[in-house]
Amino acid sequence: MLALLLAAVTVTTSFEGGNLGKVETVAPDHLRLAVKGQADQNGRNRQANWYYFELGNLPRGEFRFDLTELVGEYNFKPGSHAVTKDTRPVYSYDGGRTWTHFTDQQVSWNEQAKELTVRFTPAKTAIRIAHTPPYTNANVQALLKEFQGKPFLKQEIIGKSVHGRSIPLLTITDPATPEAGKLVIWWMARQHAWETGTSWALEGGLRKLLAPGAANLRKRFVFKVLPCPDPDGMAEGAVRFNSNGFDINRNWDAVDAATMPEIAAMLKTILDWVDAGHRIDLFLAMHNTESVDYIDTMLSTGGPELNALAQRFQRLLNEKTVFYAPNGPRDAGESTTPGMKGRKTVHQELFAARKIPAFLMEQMVEYHPRLHRLPTVQDRLDFGAALVDVLTEAVAPAGQ
Ligand SMILES: [Zn+2]
Structure with missing residues (x-):
């Protein structure tokens, strides 16, 4: 019995972004792992x-785990599930x-x-596994530390989350060039905690904007960046709710500072900017989804x-990136x-609220x-x- 216990595979989530539901041992080489999921304030959706979990004490031969309890609800439509036959977990x-x-x-999928289910032969005794490559508050802080002290990067804290974590706002521009002649782009990623791909994309954009080669861009543009709209979700491994x-990314028409301080802080900051006479030439909120790329606005x-x-915007995405949206921009509607x-x-x-030219972008996590x-x-x-080139050229077309 002692030998069996010592040999048991361990499952841990005690690190930033870690999360998993119930663990069931079927056999020493087979676990059933429930995905915890998250419901809204009324227990819906x-x-x-x-x-995001770590397996330890892995056996030498083939090991199997099943991800279970995947079915939920989306926009009040029951039966939906965002882990699909085509999503592929990542490992580290x-x-x-x-x-x-x-x-x-x-990987195999049980449609009934x-x-x-994932079957693999471990290369080491411990492995981390997640839905998509994790990106946490620690990643944001590490990135900001690299560029600490640069005069063209300013960091403010605009509010606190429900659990007291800071909500940062970054401003990237050349402070020696007056704002009057500049165009202004707001860029938000990761409203939904699971959508880590948007954080990696934002990091790619920030690295470009903060590099020596972007000095000219920083003279012409102001970038206002919201990298952590849900710092609790990023830390605690939530899905899409505070x-x-x-x-x-709902509730923006029903903001309540007590129950949704994140949205309240961001909305106030954005509207204050406009109401103080500053411009917003384009606002972008980035998201991830399963099987399609698209941009969406109030067409x-x-x-x-x-x-x-x-x-x-769409034409430049097609030309300069691998964005795959064959049907063009979508109409967002009013709600x-x-x-x-x-x-x-x-x-x-x-x-x-202010006729701001605002866009949502979705990018797929399945085969592209x-x-x-x-x-x-x-x-x-x-x-x-x-995307930095796409956004800046979209708002300042060559020759205009
Ligand atoms: Zn989303």
Whole structure:
């Protein structure tokens, strides 16, 4: 018995971003792992697609785990699940520094039970596994530390999360050049904690903006960046709701500082900026989804200027990046659930409140038709760097 216990595979989530539900041991080489998921303030819209755990004491031969309890609800439609037959978990043998996808041969999907099974032969005794390559508050702090003291990077804290974590706002511009002649881009990633790909893309963009080669861009543009709209979610391994269950990309039309301080702080900061007479030439909120890339804005109500900006944005994405949106920009409409309060996204509310040319961007986590692979960390970093060129050219077309 003692030998058996010593040999048992261990499961831990005691690190930033770690999360998993119930663990069930079927055999020494087979675990069933429930994905905990997260529901909203009313117990609805449960989504179960963030898991990040470490297995230790792994056996030498083939090992199997099943991811279970994946089915939830999306926009009040039951039965949806965001772990699919085509999502591939990532693994790390170096404590979360580098990540690789499990291969198609290692992964199988049970359509009846809606479970994803991974079979692999461990190369080491410990492995970390996650839905997509994790990116935590620690990553943001490490990046900021690299550029500490640079005069063109300013960091402010605009508010605190439910659990008291800081919500940073970064400003990147050349302070020696007056703001009057500059264009202004707001850039937000990671409203939804599971969508780590957006943080990697933002890091790629920030590295480009902070590099010596971007001196000219910093003379022409102001970048206002919100890298941690849900710092609790990033730390605690949440999915898409704040610690009180409020979806950080809904509720922008029903803001309450007591229950959703993150949204309240960000909305106030953005509206204060506009109301103090500053411009916003483009606002972008980045998201991840399963199987499609697209940008989305208020096409039907935004008028010719916003439509032209959307078309330019899309064309530049096609030309300069691997963005795959064959059907072009989408119309956001006025709400995700028309007629119901608390269902507006950041871009819907910013346009409704101040006619801000605001966009949502979705990027897929499954096999990417233009990359010809599952998107890697490097792919996200490269995309974010290229996105800086796309955004700046979209708002300041050559020759205008
Ligand atoms: Zn999202």
